[in-house]
């Protein structure tokens with residue numbers, strides 16, 4: 001087992017992780033490809049580069065990101081501390097002087113004797129371009145050895161110097177392979193961000209599986225269920241309720257009755273009238289248990305007004321490296337709308353399968369919302385991936401009947417973003433389930449945002465430290481090692497030891513309560529869900545407060561924050577590692 005922890009990527013997550021590990025006296029090898037190579041969005045040689053806005057969002061505890069920062073402050077986050085130190089005036093928000101921020105983080109890590117910095121791109125052995133380059137370098141090294149022999153023979157000091165120079169060059173081109181770093185005997189944190197280099201992405205894909213690494217966000221807005229107007233909205237799954245091609249009318253009729261019996265609670269009535277069947281089904285808009293879809297019916301006028309506003313709304317400017325490819329798999333809703341007034345009605349807003357409970361008639365269009373978290377308090381807008389500016393999303397999407405007072409916990413985005421399918425791959429400590437010496441941290445795990453990335457760096461590193469320390473303790477206690485008296489021999493034995501999966505299974509993890517924002521994010525990215533998309537800090541991912549619902553939003557958020565900070569206080573003593 002190696003006597004250090006690898007951290008790949010010195011961005012926001014990797015820098016925080018490296019600091020937390022080094023602070024606890026453990027050596028870190030920190031790999032950062034800058035300034036040798038820059039991603040399309042990075043340009044500064046320093047670590048923890050802020051690539052876009054200089055804001056870390058609100059500092060208020062009535063704001064989800066404000067709470068997240070406060071939790072991180074209490075856990076001695078280096079990056080939040082430096083953000084506070086380099087803050088520029090921005091009202092209630094924490095905005096930083098980005099140059100000063102990155103410079104201070106870099107200085108801090110460079111001056112830390114436990115951190116060895118390696119400015120090289122970590123590449124994959126499965127990347128053919130690297131394999132070819134490496135082959136050439138090996139050939140050159142062979143040539144060089146021959147040359148060295150000649151030098152030894154004629155003792156020419158001048159040639160010796162040239163050779164040394166050449167050796168240096170060859171060493172410089174020698175790649176650092178990802179596959180070597182993640183060998184079972186080294187704990188490694190992968191924090192290479194949303195713009196992970198292509199070669200490393202090949203290695204990560206090999207590790208996670210072909211379908212578990214994504215390169216683009218195509219996230220639709222997410223809405224708090226409690227803010228939806230259920231006088232208009234109703235539950236129901238279009239594909240469940242639609243008549244199947246091979247079904248007789250009677251079979252269809254019976255199936256829908258069954259479906260609604262199990263999915264619709266008693267209360268008001270929904271009129272199911274389709275394909276000639278006119279049947280009144282007892283039930284309310286609220287489904288009993290599997291509330292997978294919420295439907296928002298529109299009449300012709302509502303639909304046309306909505307499309308008109310949608311096609312004229314302001315969109316964000318994409319970076320050059322994001323243009324083109326992004327539209328291949330998933331079209332933004334506003335682009336689809338521009339193709340013709342009926343395009344959305346024949347696409348994601350098709351009204352097939354439902355009648356509008358207000359009129360008993362087939363609506364002109366239906367917007368569907370799909371359940372987004374297990375607790376069923378968040379819903380995403382099906383087919384609404386978008387590049388509209390956030391303010392425009394609020395304005396235009398609130399025109400949809402039932403969404404007039406909607407709370408958007410997350411707006412839609414579409415941008416270049418490398419992220420893994422964390423719900424399948426990671427547990428809530430950001431540990432890779434199938435290879436437990438590996439952790440992921442930062443945006444690559446599907447947390448979204450600067451502070452969220454720092455938060456995942458904190459959790460992953462605390463758990464990497466715990467694993468490292470527990471493994472060492474376990475080895476020291478082992479029969480063979482306890483007999484050795486010489487410290488050097490003990491250390492060598494530890495280094496030689498190949499830690500097994502069953503060794504690791506006995507190690508306790510440090511998990512954060514789901515009631516803290518740090519824990520809720522870790523829980524979100526590690527809980528199974530269909531069509532996983534990145535998530536930022538928001539109060540919708542916290543479990544609701546017990547007792548009666550506090551109607552005043554500010555007071556509710558304040559109570560959620562107080563509860564979170566209390567939970568953080570109670571955290572297992574293990575965090576004080």
Ligand SMILES: Cc1cc2nc3c(=O)[nH]c(=O)nc-3n(C[C@H](O)[C@H](O)[C@H](O)COP(=O)(O)OP(=O)(O)OC[C@H]3O[C@@H](n4cnc5c(N)ncnc54)[C@H](O)[C@@H]3O)c2cc1C
Nearest residue numbers: 009011012013033052053122192193197442443449450453
């Ligand atoms: C264009 C863009 C704009 C964004 N704007 C915002 C915003 O305004 N606000 C916000 O909150 N979030 C924003 N984000 C999202 C996200 O919060 C940031 O990208 C954040 O920096 C992510 O932190 P990270 O540590 O995961 O990755 P990064 O901060 O990107 O760090 C990853 C590091 O890994 C290095 N690296 C990559 N590949 C390798 C390799 N193979 N070997 C060695 N090193 C490697 C990179 O050089 C980089 O330094 C933006 C993202 C992008 C892409």
